[in-house]
Amino acid sequence: MPTPVRLASDVSAAEIAAAADLARAKHEADVAAQIAKDGQPPASAGEGWSVANWLKDQQVTQLIGQLLMRPLEDLETSAAFAGASTYPGSVELHFFRALGSKGSRAALVRLLETGHLLDTLADALWPKIQLLAQRGAATATELHNKFMDEGVGFDLEYLGLKSFFAGLEAVVGAPSPQVLEGMRRDHCENDDSTIPFETPNYKMVTTSKIEWWFVVDPERGLKEMRLESWPAERPDTLHGSAQGRREIPTSEFEAERANRNAQLRSLDAQPLEFEEFLGARLYTGPCFVKYNTTLRGLQSSIAWFKQTYAKLCRGNKYTTTLHVINSAVIKLSKLTMATYVYRGVSGGRLPKHFRIANEYGVRGGIDPAFMSTTLDRAVALTYAASSNGPGVVFSMRQGMVDRGADIGWLSQYPHEMEILFAPLTGLEIHSISVDGSVLVPEIRLSVNLNASTIEQVIGRRRKLLKDMGDNMAIEVSAGLSGSGFEGTSVRMLAYHLAKDALAQPVMWYNDEENFQLGVARVIDAKRAALDHQKRLRWLAPQPVELADHADAIVKLLRHDLSNVRCAALEALEKLTEAQLSPHGASVVPLLRDEEEAVRMAAVQTLRAMDSSTLASLAPTMQLTLEQAPPWKSEVRRAAVMALGLLEQGKLSQYTHAIVPRLDDPNAAVRTVCLEVLGKLSQGGLLPHVSSMMLKLEDEDEAVRLAAVATLGQVAASIGKGPIIARATHPRMGVREAAVLLLGKLEPKDLADRIGVVVDRIADVEVRVRAAALQTLQSLEPLELVKHVETAVRCLQDPSARVRIGAVDVMDKLLSWGRSSVAIGGHPLETTREATLETMREATLETTLEATLETTHMLPSIKRYVPQLVHCLRDEDAIVRQRAISALLIVACIEDRDDGVRRAASLWATGKLGPGLLGLHAAAIATRLDDPILSVRLSAVGALAHLAKPPDGDSTLL
Known part of the structure; x- marks a missing residue:
């Protein structure tokens, strides 16, 4: 039982009055002293100390709770609660609910009296009150002033908010993109790398380079450092169950690292990389001294911190390593339980801004270095009180975001149960x-949200480009608002960014030139997304997207830029007939466009429409043709071309609009009219023959040739007189057209009029002679062979165009020789004895020999002539035919005109087998030095043909 206390009625009034008077006097003295010092009373005397707050630390609520639960003491022995140190919350709740519903205030008073509440509280509080009176310091300021008066301890240094927002990179710079190599250089290739230093906790003497090898590869490290053993702790620094560190290969941590990474992935967080594991493990050993000295020395205004950094680290910032450790803390903190943690500081005094609130009512600061904490409050208190001077224990409640990293599993000293916070944490x-002599601040933590993982730091430039792209996506969407392309353009931008600007590894962007190129590519991607033409081309291979944007594409048909209108038409052309048909009426007006490219694109788009849609649009096309001003010939041409897309039956209904255009002042319009009329049936053409015959005398060559092509369909129905008359017309172009039109006759009808054509072979104009040779080829072979000598003579024509025409005539003849054309009603294969012999072989042979004698041939070619002449009598008709072909090629291969030489060489490659071609190897080889590239290439191809002789021909090589 607690010792009974005197009732309030028995307490000496003098004791209470004396205490109250003393308190008032002391308070008045404090205020007077403050006014004398600062000229004004203290804003908050006692710094918020109150009995209520003091009682929170005396566990009063726990005492009252135990007394109130005395009626349930019998539960402690029940099987249901055996071994439990407290009653289950549900039982306590049931008890109080029952007391509230079944009991009374008197019952509660009875319960408190029965538990001797006053006695218990007095016994618990009186020693504490006495201690408060004896030590004389109950507030942070009082304790601070006490140690200041005694001249012990030092002021802890913390930074302001500016450092918090600046981040780690502002302190130590950017890390090396080659992370592991950068960490190695931090420890092994700096001025301090091999200089011994001593740790303050375990009094171990080591170097940065030794510590690198101890963590990275302890087995190899001993050999590299030429050590017999690793540096060890001084024995008297290990207390209780603490053990010295031991070398452990990194491989032994891989299973646990994989387990932690699995947990991180389940949270959609980045995994802990090998380099981050190394950095965190290095921190748990002696190197923490250098890391924190660097962070404090680089940011401190105190000379001692700067001097310590200069002496210990020799200017080495450990840049990459510090970023890596910071990254490890960021990642592993996501796996830490949100509990209280404690940090004990021995010999340090709280600075003023931790004791007195600023103008915003805030007390605290930013820790410049890594902050090691423990889960055990008693350990922190012991450490803080380890000196005769001041001590501080920071009591910190971790939260959902503000958590440190549990690094006990990888620590060199697992017994420390360390929870590590990153640099620049807010307190x-x-x-x-x-x-006692220890201050215990209750801290609200703020981890630095500007802190970045090593991937984020190294990839910062790439992230800048990505963020730049994200901003541009907003700009693109806003810039195209209402166009119907907002979403598509943003997707296009994302596509090009992923494919080009953001496609490189993150380290690629850390090169200045590469980064500038990346910026340029982001800008190019934005321009492409805003460019209608490029967007439409991007949509073209995506039929579903294209169809979804058909209405938006149609809007672009009215765009100011012609290239955009063209692109829109090209995009519409990719739609199916069913998708395109509803937009036909929007396409036809572009036949009147100012730009030729747009008009032609409109015609192409109309071509993609189904026949019924075109028929429905035909009246508008006709109207476009008829209403085009005289100076808009290009519009008339486009309208006629569009009408030409109609089916034959529908087209015949619009000839009344097309035929008058045969007299259009523009040649291009006249030409397209003739071409469109050529799509009619013969019956539809005949009524217009006379109009078209007049076009044979047109001033424009393209018109005349179009007239020939169209009239050729009904040539048999045209009287021979009008054509023959024009064959002798004074104008060269008319003669040419008439001769070409004769070539459209049936071979039998042409044979009856061939004399006119043969006469034109002697025409003074090259084009007429060439046209006559072209028409000659329309004869049947047995008729054509009658004019071989004429063709051979043309091989001597001064014009290459004529000579090539002559070669074409001979080619026609030779092609007939290889086919199954009947001679006298029998296939060639069954009448070999009647082939070339029936074609006046002797005359041909004589003619060819005479031609060869008068051709400019080298002596090296002439020696092959006897063999070729002998082949004219070969029993195989194909051999005899190719012999003729070869002799003609030999005659032409040294022609002075490059066109003839090209034709000859190509002819040789295509017409001769390797056997006979071999007979001409020397002649063809001379063309390997021909000044014309195409001739040289032809010669190479002909000679290459010799490499694979067909079966049965090898004897001829």
Whole structure:
């Protein structure tokens, strides 16, 4: 039983009054001293100390709770709660609910009296009150002033918000993109790498380079460093169950790292990389001294911190390593339980901004270095009180976001149960209590949300480009608002960014020139997304997307830029007939467009429509033709071309609009009219023959040739007189057209008029002679052979165009020789004895020999002539035919005109088998030095043909 206390009625009034008077006097003295010092009273005397706050630390609520639960003591022995240190919350709740519903206030008073509440509280609080009176310091300021007066301890240094927002990179710079190599250089290739230093906790003497090898490869490291053993802790620094570190290969941590990474992936977080594991493990050993000295020395205004950094690290910032450790903390913190953690500091005094609130009512600061904490409050208190001077224990409640990293599993000293916070963590004072000579601030943590993982730091430039692209996506969407292309353009931008600007590895962007190129590519991607023409081309291979945007594409038919209108028409052309048909009426007006490319694109788009849609649009096309101003000939041409897309039966209904255009002042219009009329049936053409015959005398060559092509369909129905008359017309172009039109006659009808054609072979104009040779080829072979000598003579014509025409005539004849054309009603294969012999072989032979004698041939070619002449009598008709072909080629291969030489060489490659071609190898080889590239290529091809002789021909090589 607690010792009974005197009732309030028996307490000496003098004791209470004396205490109250003393308190008032002390308070008045404090205020007066403050006014004398600062000229004004303190804003918050006592820094918020109150009995209520003090009682929170005395566990009063726990005492009251135990007393109130005395009626349930019998449950402690029940099987249901055996071994439990407290009652289950549900039982306590049931008890109080029952008391509230079944009991009374008197019952509660009875319960408190029965539990001797006053006695229990007095016994618990009186020693604490006495201690408060004896030590004389109950607030942070009082304790601070006490140690200041005694001249012990030092002020802890914390930074302001500016450092918090600047981030780690502003302190130590950017890490190396080659992370592992950068960490190795931090420890092994700097001025401090081999200089010994001693750790303050375990009094171990080591170097940065030794520590690198101890963590990365302890087995190899001993050999590399020429050590017999690794540096060890001084024995007297290991207390209790603490053990010295031991070398462990990194491979032994891989299973646990894989387990942690699986947990991180389940949270959609980045995995812990090998380099981050190394960095965190290095921090748990002696190197933490250098890392934190660097972070404090680079940011401190205190000379001692700067000097310590200069002496210990020799200017080495450990840049890559610090970024890697920071990254490890960011990642592993996501797996930490949100509990209280504690940090003990021995010998340090809280700075003023931790004790007195600023103008915003905030107390606290930013820790410049990594902050090691423990889960055990007693350990932190012991460490903080380890000196005769001041001490501080920061009590910090972790939260959903503000958590440190549990690195016990990879630590060189697992017993420390360390929870590590990244540099530049914010510490905001919530309240401060005093425990003996130790201050215990209650801290609200703020981890630095500007902190980045190593991937983010190294990939910062790539991220800049990605963010730039994201902003441009907003600009693209806004710039195309209402166009119907907003979403598509954003997708196009994303496509091009992923394919080009953001396609490289993250380290690629850390090169200045590459980064500039990346910026340019992002800008190009934006321009492409805003460019209607490029967007439509991007949509073209996507039929579903294209169809979905048909209405938006139609809007672009009215765009100011002609290339956009063209692109829109080209895109519409890719639609199916069913998808395109509803938009036909929007396409026809572009037949009147100012730009030729747009008009032709409109015609092509109309071509993609079904016949019924075209028929429905035909009246509009006719109207376009008829209403085009005289100076808009290009519009008339486009309208006629569009009408030409109609089916034959429908087209015949619009000839009344087309035929008058045969007299259009523009030759291109007249030409297209003739071409469109050529699509009619013979019956539809005959009524217009006279109009078209006049076009044979047109001033424009293209018109005359179009007239020939169209009239050729009904040539048999045209009287021979009008054509023959024009064959002797004074104008060269008319004669040419008439001769070509004769070639459209049936071979039998042509044979009856061939004399006119043969006469034109002697025409003074090259084009007429060439046309006559072209028409000659329309004869049947047995008729054509009668004019071989005429053709051979043309091989001597001064014009290459005529000579090539002559070669074509001979080719026609030779092609007949290889076919199954009947001679006298019998196939060639069954009448070999009647082939070339029936074609006046002797005359041909004589003529060819005479031709060869008068041709400019080299002596090296002449020696092959006897063999070729002998082949004219070969029993195989194909051999005899190719012999003739070869002799003609030999005659032409040295022609002075490159066109003839090309024709001859190509002819040789195509007409002769390897056997006979071999007979001409020397002649063809001379063309390997021909000044014309195409001739040289032909010669190479002909000679290459010799490499694979067909079966049965090898004896001829």
